[in-house]
Amino acid sequence: MSWARPVSLGTRLAILFSLSAATVFVAAGGLIEASVERHFVEQDMEVMTGKLDLVRHAIKKVRTEADLASLDERLGDAMVGHHGLEVSVRNMDGRVLFSTLGEKDVHPGLVVSSPTQSPRPEKWDDEQGQMRGFAASADTSRPDSAPLVVTIALGIDHHEQFLAAFRSSLATTLGICILAVSLLSWGVTRRALRPIRDVARRAQTISADRLDERLHMERVPKELFELVEAFNSMLARLQESFVRLREFSSDLAHELRTPLTNLVTQTQVALSRERSAEQYRETLFSNLEEVERLARMVTDMLFLAKSDNGLLIPNTEEVAMGEEVRALCEYFEPIASERGIKLMCSGEALVIGDRAMLRRALANLVSNAIRHANAESAVEIGISHRSDSVQIEVCNEGDTIPPEVLPRVFERFYRADPARTRDSEGAGLGLAITQSIIHAHGGSVVAQSDGRLTKFSVALPTTTRSN
Known part of the structure; x- marks a missing residue:
């Protein structure tokens, strides 16, 4: 069964850095876009509230029915030269008193708006393009007269075109920045992780016959000190274990060689010529001592092997x-x-x-x-x-x-x-x-x-x- 090779630490860090940078850039881009759009809204509101003040000032001068009838002429003169700005005035019954629209009607986008003293802008689309406007109330000076409803709308196509181009440029810039950060992150992490690769390459050169070598601590970053120290300690333990294993193997061979040599020598001497039954019996007794010695040694070794493997369980x-x-x-x-x-x-x-x-x-x-x-x-x-x-x-x-x-x-x-x-x-x-x-x-x-x-x-x- 084959397993996919895990992603390297450098690649993981580069991806994390890139994702972090992308998140920051996108958030910053969103804030910049919102700030620009808010700036345009404030500009539009400044223009429209200025006209609202002008209209309210004119309506405030209405004291008689004749003043109300002449309101259309006075507001028409005040609105000359303001292209793209649409203003309508109507009473609470819905009768239009003034409108910059050709049909002298209220703008469709603001028909359902409720007039307030503090206007709140709304945005909509119609056949003339994108619009922004609001509906507000205006009081006259006539006694027992209901306030009039003023609707003001402004075309914002040029703002939206600018914002669309700005969003496109901002997205392109952010994409280039994210790509640049990704490449830089990959390069920086690869360079920062070079000590780890150096440690790995040096560790690969250490074998059973070179356990006396150690990883150098001079150029190792502080973050890797504990890892390198633990690796060097492991090498020291392995070296000590290998030395003991070699000594153990040598001692075991020596211990086994002596009784085996005695057995072979005594048997060869016994077979070199005819001997009496008593002499053969003495040889067998001598060989038995050596065999018993070997048996005790093997038994002891098995006992220690059980202990090493956790199989030595005492009775209670x-x-x-x-x-x-x-x-x-x-x-x-x-x-x-x-x-x-x-x-x-x-x-x-x-x-x-x-x-x-x-x-x-x-x-x-x-x-x-x-x-x-x-x-x-x-x-x-x-x-x-x-x-x-x-x-x-x-x-x-x-x-x-x-x-x-x-x-x-x-x-x-x-x-x-x-x-x-x-x-x-x-x-x-x-x-x-x-x-x-x-x-x-x-x-x-x-x-x-x-x-x-x-x-x-x-x-x-x-x-x-x-x-």
Whole structure:
């Protein structure tokens, strides 16, 4: 199934900038057009209200019926020379008293208009073109006389033609501006995003054998600092993981090679000539030891693989850690007494967890402490309560572990002194298994070494939880 390639960030920014600019330009164009049109309306109203004042002044002089009869002549003289302006005067009965129209009628566009003291312009189309006008009332000086209705209309074709041309020019200008802003936005965003492309190109050159390279921070914009720092941190973690993986692969090959070489050598020696049944039995016993060693190693590796994949789920039962520690001391007593090492245990605590797993973790710590303790010294296992956890400490006197080595003692197959023999040191998985078990119970284990005293501290929550 193929997916369409997503739109680039630069294109998205250019489109957003263009849309924003288009919105602003269109809004500004609308405001400009409205302002120009309003200006023409104000001009027209200025002309028409001036004529309205003139007509009202003439009507105000009407005091008798004779004055009313002569109104047509007086307004006709006042309207001479005003082309495009149409004025009509009628009474409330609809009789036309004056009109600049040839038929002496009120303009059709204003027949239904209601006269007011404050006229409001209206716009309409007729056979003469586009018009704007209003109807207003005008009072006479005759007592008990109703006001007259004055209608004034002005042709605005020349204004509308100008506005049409103005709108066309404005639309063309806005289109060119929007196109220019779009092109500039594309260019600016492309230039602004160049550091991202540089980072991407440099990141593409980094491979598994070049994990020591880092992205340079000198020319990176401030907005990309966190991204580049996170990428460099990821490379550092990957480099560390790859180094450990290479060391792990090398150590694993070495651990497997020794028992396999012993098996092949002993079998070849046994088959080199005829031997007695007792000699064959001794060879088989020797081979069995190597096979058991391989089986333990494979079992430990499978255990750690389950832990890495979150499949190490402890049982939940109440475990008396004091009893488990005393049982371990009894078990290791013969081994410790051979070197004059005294095992000392103290404390009581209850935790919820997997009894077999916790016993195995503590056994690895005690075995490790006995192995590295000085002869005629003591190994102390203490249990104590903290605010929300149970603390188990395994201490021994021996060679101080260098500070740079302490963070790696829980790595698989890691040994602080590679010169030590494999037989005496085991496969190098004990502490890694201990850490996996403690983490599976929601706890932690740390190592400290100072002044020839080495201490492994295990912290287990009072209610142990699984992964």
